[in-house]
Amino acid sequence: MSDPALSTVDEYLPLHAADLADRLQRLETGEARSILKQLPPEKSAATLVELEEERLPDLAGAFTPAELAQLLRRVGAADSADLLQRLPPATRRDVLAALPPDAAHDVRGLLKYPEETAGGIMSLRFITLRDDMNVEQARALLGAHAQQERIEDVSYIYVTDAGQRLVGIVPLRDLIFRRGDRRVSEIMHRDVKFALVSDDQEALARKFEHYHYLGLPVLDEGGRILGVVKAVDALEIARKEATEDMQLMVGLSGEERALTPWRMSVGRRLPWLMVNLATAFVAALTIGLFESTIAQWTALVVFLPIIAGQGGNAGMQTLTIVIRDLALGEIAPGDGRRALLKESILGLINGLAVGVVVGAIGWLWKGSVVLGVVAAAAMVMNQLAAAVAGVLIPLGLRALRMDPALASSIFLTTVTDVAGFFFFLGLAAAALRWYGA
Amino acid sequence: MSDPALSTVDEYLPLHAADLADRLQRLETGEARSILKQLPPEKSAATLVELEEERLPDLAGAFTPAELAQLLRRVGAADSADLLQRLPPATRRDVLAALPPDAAHDVRGLLKYPEETAGGIMSLRFITLRDDMNVEQARALLGAHAQQERIEDVSYIYVTDAGQRLVGIVPLRDLIFRRGDRRVSEIMHRDVKFALVSDDQEALARKFEHYHYLGLPVLDEGGRILGVVKAVDALEIARKEATEDMQLMVGLSGEERALTPWRMSVGRRLPWLMVNLATAFVAALTIGLFESTIAQWTALVVFLPIIAGQGGNAGMQTLTIVIRDLALGEIAPGDGRRALLKESILGLINGLAVGVVVGAIGWLWKGSVVLGVVAAAAMVMNQLAAAVAGVLIPLGLRALRMDPALASSIFLTTVTDVAGFFFFLGLAAAALRWYGA
Numbered sequence: 107m108s109d110p111a112l113s114t115v116d117e118y119l120p121l122h123a124a125d126l127a128d129r130l131q132r133l134e135t136g137e138a139r140s141i142l143k144q145l146p147p148e149k150s151a152a153t154l155v156e157l158e159e160e161r162l163p164d165l166a167g168a169f170t171p172a173e174l175a176q177l178l179r180r181v182g183a184a185d186s187a188d189l190l191q192r193l194p195p196a197t198r199r200d201v202l203a204a205l206p207p208d209a210a211h212d213v214r215g216l217l218k219y220p221e222e223t224a225g226g227i228m229s230l231r232f233i234t235l236r237d238d239m240n241v242e243q244a245r246a247l248l249g250a251h252a253q254q255e256r257i258e259d260v261s262y263i264y265v266t267d268a269g270q271r272l273v274g275i276v277p278l279r280d281l282i283f284r285r286g287d288r289r290v291s292e293i294m295h296r297d298v299k300f301a302l303v304s305d306d307q308e309a310l311a312r313k314f315e316h317y318h319y320l321g322l323p324v325l326d327e328g329g330r331i332l333g334v335v336k337a338v339d340a341l342e343i344a345r346k347e348a349t350e351d352m353q354l355m356v357g358l359s360g361e362e363r364a365l366t367p368w369r370m371s372v373g374r375r376l377p378w379l380m381v382n383l384a385t386a387f388v389a390a391l392t393i394g395l396f397e398s399t400i401a402q403w404t405a406l407v408v409f410l411p412i413i414a415g416q417g418g419n420a421g422m423q424t425l426t427i428v429i430r431d432l433a434l435g436e437i438a439p440g441d442g443r444r445a446l447l448k449e450s451i452l453g454l455i456n457g458l459a460v461g462v463v464v465g466a467i468g469w470l471w472k473g474s475v476v477l478g479v480v481a482a483a484a485m486v487m488n489q490l491a492a493a494v495a496g497v498l499i500p501l502g503l504r505a506l507r508m509d510p511a512l513a514s515s516i517f518l519t520t521v522t523d524v525a526g527f528f529f530f531l532g533l534a535a536a537a538l539r540w541y542g543a
Numbered sequence: 544m545s546d547p548a549l550s551t552v553d554e555y556l557p558l559h560a561a562d563l564a565d566r567l568q569r570l571e572t573g574e575a576r577s578i579l580k581q582l583p584p585e586k587s588a589a590t591l592v593e594l595e596e597e598r599l600p601d602l603a604g605a606f607t608p609a610e611l612a613q614l615l616r617r618v619g620a621a622d623s624a625d626l627l628q629r630l631p632p633a634t635r636r637d638v639l640a641a642l643p644p645d646a647a648h649d650v651r652g653l654l655k656y657p658e659e660t661a662g663g664i665m666s667l668r669f670i671t672l673r674d675d676m677n678v679e680q681a682r683a684l685l686g687a688h689a690q691q692e693r694i695e696d697v698s699y700i701y702v703t704d705a706g707q708r709l710v711g712i713v714p715l716r717d718l719i720f721r722r723g724d725r726r727v728s729e730i731m732h733r734d735v736k737f738a739l740v741s742d743d744q745e746a747l748a749r750k751f752e753h754y755h756y757l758g759l760p761v762l763d764e765g766g767r768i769l770g771v772v773k774a775v776d777a778l779e780i781a782r783k784e785a786t787e788d789m790q791l792m793v794g795l796s797g798e799e800r801a802l803t804p805w806r807m808s809v810g811r812r813l814p815w816l817m818v819n820l821a822t823a824f825v826a827a828l829t830i831g832l833f834e835s836t837i838a839q840w841t842a843l844v845v846f847l848p849i850i851a852g853q854g855g856n857a858g859m860q861t862l863t864i865v866i867r868d869l870a871l872g873e874i875a876p877g878d879g880r881r882a883l884l885k886e887s888i889l890g891l892i893n894g895l896a897v898g899v900v901v902g903a904i905g906w907l908w909k910g911s912v913v914l915g916v917v918a919a920a921a922m923v924m925n926q927l928a929a930a931v932a933g934v935l936i937p938l939g940l941r942a943l944r945m946d947p948a949l950a951s952s953i954f955l956t957t958v959t960d961v962a963g964f965f966f967f968l969g970l971a972a973a974a975l976r977w978y979g980a
Contacts, residue, residue, distance in 0.1 A: 124753050128873075249720045261698050278698075282719060283686045315779060316561050341778035342752060348785035349867045352792075356859040364868040364882040364934075368889045375860050376893050379853060383897055386852040387904070390845040397841050404838045408827040410847060411960050415823040416816060419953060422793040423812050430786045431801040436565075445801040452805045456813050460820055467824070497801075516856060523848050 115144040123152035131161050132365070139168035151177040155185045160370070162192050171200030179209060184229040184333075187216035216333075224310055225303040227343065228324045228333030234264045235290050237273050242286035244276075264323055264331055265294045271329040272298060300325050303332055310335065311344035312435040351433055354511035355425070357381065382516045389414075389523035396531035399538060405472045406534050409464075409481050413530045416460055417488035417522030424449050424496025425518050432500060432510045442501050449493040457489030476537050484530035491525040492518075552581045560589035568598050569802070576605035588614040592622045597807070599629045608637030616646060621666040621770075624653035653770075661747055662740040664780065665761045665770030671701045672727050674710050679723035681713075701760055701768055702731045708766040709735060737762050740769055747772065748781035749872040788870055791948035792862070794818065819953045826851075826960035833968035836975060842909045843971050846901075846918050850967045853897055854925035854959030861886050861933025862955050869937060869947045879938050886930040894926030913974050921967035928962040929955075 118126055118141055126145075130138040130153065142150050142165060150169075154177065157165060166174065166189075178186040178201065190198045190213065202210050212230055219225025233251050235244045248263070263281060265274040274294030284293050301310055301322045313319070314337050324333045353362065357378025362371060393400075393410070400406055428445060431437045437445065465482030469475050499517050500510035555563055555578055563582075567575040567590065579587050579602060587606075591614065594602060603611065603626075615623040615638065623642075627635045627650065639647050649667055656662025670688050672681045685700070700718060702711040711731030721730050738747055738759045750756070751774050761770045790799065794815025799808060830837075830847070837843055865882060868874045874882065902919030906912050936954050937947035 122754060124755070278715065314775075315782065317559060318561070318775065320775065337775045338751075338755060338757065338778060341775060341782065345752065345778065345782045345785055348782055348789070349870070352785070352789050352863050352867060355789075356856065356863050358860050358863065362864055364865050364874055365878060365885065368885045368892075371885075371889050372892055375857070375889070376896055378860075379857060379893055379897055380900070382856040383849070383853060383900060386849040389848040389852065393845045393848065397844065400837075400844055401841045404834050407834065407837055407844055407847075408830045410844075411826040411830065411851065411964070412820070412823040414848065415826065415956065415960065416820060418956070419794065419819040420812070420816055422952065423795055423815075426789050426793050426795065427799055428801050430789060433786070437801055441802060448802065448805045448808070452808050452812070455805075455809055456816055459813055460816055463817070463820060515859065519852065519855070523852065527848070 115141055118145070119149070123149060124156045126153045127156035127158075130165065131158060135164050135167075138165050142168045147177055148180050151180040154189060155181055159192050160366075162189070163194060163197075166193060166197075171197055172204045174201045175204035178205065178213075182229060182231055183209065183212035183216055184227075184231075186213045191217065191221060219303060222307050223303065224301040224305040224307065224324045224335055225332065227307055227310075227339055228303075228335050229339075230333050232264060232323070232331075232334040234266050234270075234331060235276070237265050237267055237289075237291040237294065239290045240286065241281060241284050241288050241290065241293065244281055244290055245286070248278075248281065262321065264334075265290055266331060269328075270331065272300065272323055272325055272331045274298060275323075298323065301335060302327070307340075307343050308347055308433075309435070311340045311347065312433075314340040315344055316435070347433060348430075351429055351509075351511040354509055354513065355429065355515045357513045357516055378513060378516065381513060385516060385520035386523075388520060389527060392524050392527040393531065396527075396535055399531055399535040403534060403538060405474070405477060406531065409468065409477075409530060410527060412464060413481065413484050413488055414519075414523045414526040416464075416485060417492040417526045418519045420453065420456060420489050421492030421496045421518045421522050422515060424453075424493050425500060425514055428497055428500045429511050429514065432504060442497065446494065446497045449497050450490060453489040453491075453493030454486065457486035460489065461485035476541055477534075480530065480533045480537050484526065484533055487529040488522060488526040491529075492522045495521040495525075552578055555582070556586070560586060561593045563590045564593035564595075567602065568595060572601055572604075575602050579605045584614055585617050588617040591626060592618055596629050597803075599626070600631060600634075603630060603634075608634055609641045611638045612641035615642065615650075619666060619668055620646065620649035620653055621664075621668075623650045628654065628658060656740060659744050660740065661738040661742040661744065661761045661772055662769065664744055664747075664776050665740075665772050666776075667770050669701060669760070669768075669771040671703050671707075671768060672713070674702050674704055674726075674728040674731065676727045677723065678718060678721050678725050678727065678730065681718055681727055682723070685715075685718065699758065701771075702727055703768060706765075707768065709737065709760055709762055709768045711735060712760075735760065738772060739764070744777075744780050745784055745870075746872070748777045748784065751777040752781055753872070784870060785867075788866055788948040791946055791950070792866065792952045794950045794953050815950060815953065818950060822953060822957035823960070825957060826964060829961050829964040830968065833964075833972055836968055836972040840971065840975060842911070842914060843968065846905065846914075846967060847964060849901060850918065850921050850925055850963040851956075851960045853901075853922060854929040854963045855956045857890065857893060857926050858929030858933045858955045858959050859952060861890075861930050862937060862951055865934055865937045866948045866951065869941060879934065883931065883934045886934050887927060890926040890928075890930030891923065894923035897926065898922035913978055914971075917967065917970045917974050921963065921970055924966045925959060925963040928966075929959045932958040932962075 118129065121129065126149070130141060142153065145153065154162065154166060169177065178189070190201060202214065205213065233248065235247065261278055263276045263278060264272055265276060267273050274291070274296050275298045276290060276294045280293050299319065299322060301324050303324050303326050319337055321334055321336045323331050324335055326332055358374060362374055461482035464485050465478040468481040469478030495518050499514050503512055503514065504510045555566065558566065567578060579590065582590065591599065591603060606614065615626070627638060639651065642650065670685065672684060698715055700713045700715060701709055702713060704710050711728070711733050712735045713727060713731045717730055736756060736759055738761050740761050740763050756774060758771055758773045760768050761772055763769055795811060799811055898919035901922050902915040905918040906915030932955050936951050940949055940951065941947045
């Protein structure tokens with residue numbers, strides 16, 4: 107009770123590293139660092155691994171490079187590489203220099219693969235056997251490996267030839283319960299699915315989800331096994347990507363959370379708000395074209411948010427579905443045209459349904475049949491425009507090799523605002539000329 | 544070549560069941576059924592498991608209940624239960640009656656758990672040992688189990704007492720390489736994490752993601768083990784939920800895809816478009832309150848989409864982040880207030896930045912300082928309203944025990960439209976009265 111810092115550490119001690127990281131991230135840097143330093147090394151190491159990218163460099167400052175190297179010996183090479191990647195280059199170099207040569211070699215090997223590839227997310231915790239061993243020898247080798255705490259998951263064991271090339275896979279179960287004099291090459295499965303070290307991690311995540319793999323070996327161009335990607339890691343990427351899509355659509359960069367400090371949030375959101383402002387001016391200019399029409403017929407104004415808002419909502423429905431399908435890899439080449447056709451039919455039908463209601467209200471509220479017809483027609487046209495934009499914006503972004511979700515809702519509402527105002531006010535101006543209001 | 548149906552089957556034969564399901568779902572019912580019937584039983588069974596919920600009942604019609612029962616013997620009890628759950632009750636009853644008694648018992652057991660709970664997603668493919676066995680006996684039992692193809696993953700083996708209560712867990716590795724005369728109770732880990740059979744699947748998915756579990760045993764209230772939830776299954780739920788959030792936000796119910804037949808899509812989207820229409824009328828009525836102001840000062844109209852659009856975009860940024868954090872379970876009680884404060888600060892700062900630009904443009908474009916000031920002030924106020932609505936709408940929906948994402952973007956844009964129009968036109972009307980335009 108007399109030492110507040112100590113009593114705090116006691117309170118953190120029983121927590122899981124993931125919870126500890128959550129709690130530390132909410133503290134001021136000084137306090138968080140002091141707790142990290144007082145934790146037992148296993149716990150500090152595990153907590154560092156769990157910290158978010160944006161807070162890690164700051165909190166890792168609690169330790170000298172030599173201390174960090176000591177901590178990293180308690181986590182695997184893959185976690186070490188992930189962690190070092192997020193530290194400043196100078197720190198990274200010093201930590202690598204302080205690691206034992208074999209560990210440093212493994213970590214350096216992993217650091218050379220781009221973060222977004224199979225190589226960037228693979229683990230080095232796997233076991234290989236030679237195909238010319240017999241089952242008895244394989245069991246002995248496995249027994250030796252089992253002493254190392256580093257190897258967690260041995261459900262599948264990889265079989266290589268003399269050149270380290272992957273030639274098969276053996277479930278641990280088979281290895282345990284087959285006769286000892288049989289050759290590994292006789293009991294192994296030869297049809298092994300694999301990933302290439304350069305495969306994109308998002309494509310890989312989709313593969314895991316689609317085929318329900320539990321893990322995949324990662325090979326280099328020569329067919330040599332370099333590592334293993336586990337389903338949990340791949341699926342966490344898929345999940346992260348799905349929430350990122352939600353954020354990208356509305357113009358948010360990076361992993362932002364509700365409690366991210368507001369100083370960081372301003373820099374992330376304001377640029378997109380400025381982009382949105384620029385596009386909003388295009389909509390404003392469209393209205394500006396018809397200022398004289400509006401001056402003659404003020405009743406038009408109340409319909410502007412209805413026409414634009416309905417287009418925006420319908421377009422967002424289409425956009426969300428197309429982005430989701432693209433993310434899940436469910437849109438094959440040629441499907442774009444089919445999706446466009448389907449969404450256009452849907453836009454037409456929904457447009458007619460909504461248009462009739464809007465037209466009727468326009469007529470009853472403002473007492474003008476012409477206004478009702480103009481509103482209904484503009485609604486149908488804008489729903490169609492929304493459907494087309496909802497399909498073409500994400501497909502276009504992808505064709506430009508950008509993320510299909512990127513700021514797509516901003517582009518979409520620009521289209522639905524501009525098109526909606528143009529159709530509605532343009533028809534109204536024509537009606538004014540031909541029939542009078 | 545003479546029989547087109549046969550040549551088609553040859554083409555489908557080498558495909559993975561997941562790909563087969565994708566392809567069949569795009570065919571007409573008759574053709575898809577004919578291919579399903581011609582596939583080898585293992586492949587038909589695996590393909591049925593992969594079919595989407597909406598097409599399954601239709602395509603399963605290829606088989607009689609007795610044939611379906613034959614096919615289900617090739618998949619596990621969990622997959623059988625999932626599949627039967629989606630078939631009409633009469634078919635389900637007939638298939639269960641045609642299953643062998645032990646299989647029917649397992650499946651019936653699973654069917655009684657609600658689909659959204661741990662019980663609804665658990666697998667029965669696990670192995671238990673008694674704590675009073677020795678390691679030698681345990682190995683013999685495991686050897687017997689290993690003959691059954693049904694048990695795929697034996698990385699962890701569960702240890703129960705005489706009353707089937709879970710008391711520990713043993714990694715397969717330990718069981719293989721420890722001395723045969725040691726007792727299971729001596730080598731097991733006693734600190735076992737678990738899920739309760741009634742646990743909500745989404746909460747469970749968050750737990751898997753947070754703690755990186757590979758699997759969790761599922762217990763009943765008495766601590767007896769009923770099944771096992773695997774990380775891959777839990778994470779697929781998390782992923783599905785994330786994409787569902789995207790869809791719910793814009794008013795889409797159910798799992799809709801870009802190529803879902805348009806007849807189904809109309810029924811799903813039109814109701815929400817009508818909800819949006821109702822809310823858009825509220826915005827229209829707000830403008831209607833100021834028709835005489837607009838009649839006097841038409842230049843105001845071009846600013847309406849700018850004020851409303853900026854509010855909508857900023858509000859969507861806030862909303863997306865809050866919904867994401869709620870989905871990931873990262874908003875603890877009490878955090879709502881902190882998030883509200885942070886977002887308000889952000890709304891104020893971003894509002895000032897955007898407001899200054901809009902004000903300047905208003906002044907330069909329309910040559911009226913008053914208009915510039917009014918636009919800038921309304922922008923600041925609407926950005927603040929957007930921030931507050933972005934936090935309170937999802938938290939409010941949750942408090943009402945609804946999904947925080949449900950149609951939230953529709954509610955949000957209603958707030959930002961109504962507030963934006965009211966602030967802007969209200970300030971303009973006041974300015975008109977005091978200063979003239």
